[in-house]
Amino acid sequence: MQEKKVLLEVNNLKKYFPVKTGMFAKEKSFVKAVDDVSFHIRQGETLGLVGESGCGKTTTGRTIMKLYEPTSGQIIYDGKNIEALSEKQMVPYRKRLQMIFQDPYASLNPRMTVGDIIGEAIEIHKLMGKKERQERVLELLNTVGLNRDHGARYPHEFSGGQRQRIGIARSLAVNPDFIVCDEPISALDVSIQAQIVNMLEELQEKLNLTYLFIAHDLSMVKHISNRIGVMYLGKLVEIGSSNDLYNKPLHPYTKALLSAIPIPDPNLAEKNKRIILQGETPSPIDPKPGCRFKDRCKYAKEKCGIEEPRLKIVEGGRSVACHLF
Template sequence: MSNEQKLIEIQNLSKYFKVKKGILNRNATYLKAVDNVSLYINKGETLGLVGESGCGKSTLGRTVMKLYEPTSGKILYKGEDIAGLSQKQMIPFRRKIQMIFQDPYASLDPRMTVGDIIGEAIDIHKLSRGKEREERINSLLKTVGLNSEHKNRYPHEFSGGQRQRIGIARALAVEPEFIICDEPISALDVSIQAQVVNMLEDLQQELGLTYLFIAHDLSMVKHISNRIGVMYLGKLVELADSNEVYNKPLHPYTQALLSAVPIPDPEVAQSNQRIILEGELPSPIDPPSGCRFRTRCKYAKDICAQQEPEFKEVAKGHHVACHLY
């Protein structure tokens, strides 16, 4: 894979949070939210990232965005490492990397009009002023299915779906190349979810955008993604083409996740073997030795407790971290 095609590449990226223990907070320990993850995203593609709550997928997105400072590792944007850059040095990259947040209610300032919310980024990056700025805001509202009269209203006057459209317009305001979509549809009604996803796909075609799409909904991720990564307890356990992950899941955790996806055909659903995971999700503060999934895996052997499996390519473009392969 040539570097020209890779827009984003992360190498051995980790994000640990300090957790204080004891009365005097002397015994600090660390929550390993993202632990030694490596992947790349090609220009123009959508990489889906899935896993259960608390697996670290949103933390990964926020660390790539530099909303969280990485503990270690590299974040390469077009081959340039941005992991160690200061906030001031990050300003030109903030234009190129934007984020759509999960909660459209919490991510918009309730004291600002929609026009000011979208225009704030235009002002910060000095992209346009006066009449040109107004026209840009009107154009962005139209792009996301709203109209120019909406710019004088406040966020509380809109529905959840409309607020998320405003969030998307804000992300597009600075003409980014890469957008991190952090569960952008999970807070929306099911009837609205498909509309937002279809709009994101249309925008990708029109503007040549690249997405990291973080979500719970596996069927929606399959619909929008070119490739899918599966995370478990801070680790990437599987990564492959979207169809490959769905048709030939290799990691036992991926197999269990996919077995839980509802199937609309009752006859097919009846023959589908549901894989029930036993045991509790371990704590990222004190993860199991070796393979982190071994405490819930029916295939676990002695080596799984002693040695962490290597994340390796087992078929063309199909990577998995499991001692079975």
């Protein structure tokens, strides 16, 4: 079977935010939200991105979309480095790259009807006339499991799950190839989460979509992802196939993350050894030299405090950034 082409390639991506550390501070400090991150996603694939709050997952997604301008690095989309493109040059790529936002309550304009929200991008890109646009909106409402008459209503009239369906319909309006799903289920009831994930999978198969799926829920990420990347404090510490990463995690942080997943079977849960990490997550402002996980890692040695581990392939396509390998 022939491997599908690489649709998105991210090389040494960095996004630093300047911060003031004090009234009389002379030197600028930076929050290194995304620091030298590299990965690729093939066409039709889903790459899951996991890690604790503040690790840089959402910033990575927004920087790829160029909602944040990258500090440095390459974002190669379908063979073209879009990192250096101006806003005007990015317009054709805005149709191809779309985003589903985390908060379905904040991401929809309360003053616009659902029909106008979904059809806005079609109007901006001048893809259809008014009548065709209205037909396209009705088609999209049906695609995401909403009724035709919902297009005339306003966002406040819908539940969280319905609002997220509206957000998904909006992202599909201009026929994208690639969608960043930024924690699309974290604000929803558990009963609704599975419905949304199943719908995303069906849409992917039907429309040949490629996803970057950012999430906290590790079991849900395993369900939807082909490969998974684990982030810690702005760095990718491990990346590999979904099954490999869950069945045999390599990085100490990945092991700790997976040990925290609740197990419904009480007999199996009793055998599961929870790894409790000691200490607090270090500040992302001008991090100290060496491995960023060293202060919380029981395997840390002298080298970990001096030299930063690089992401390297260790076995069967798995990559890990750790001096143990």
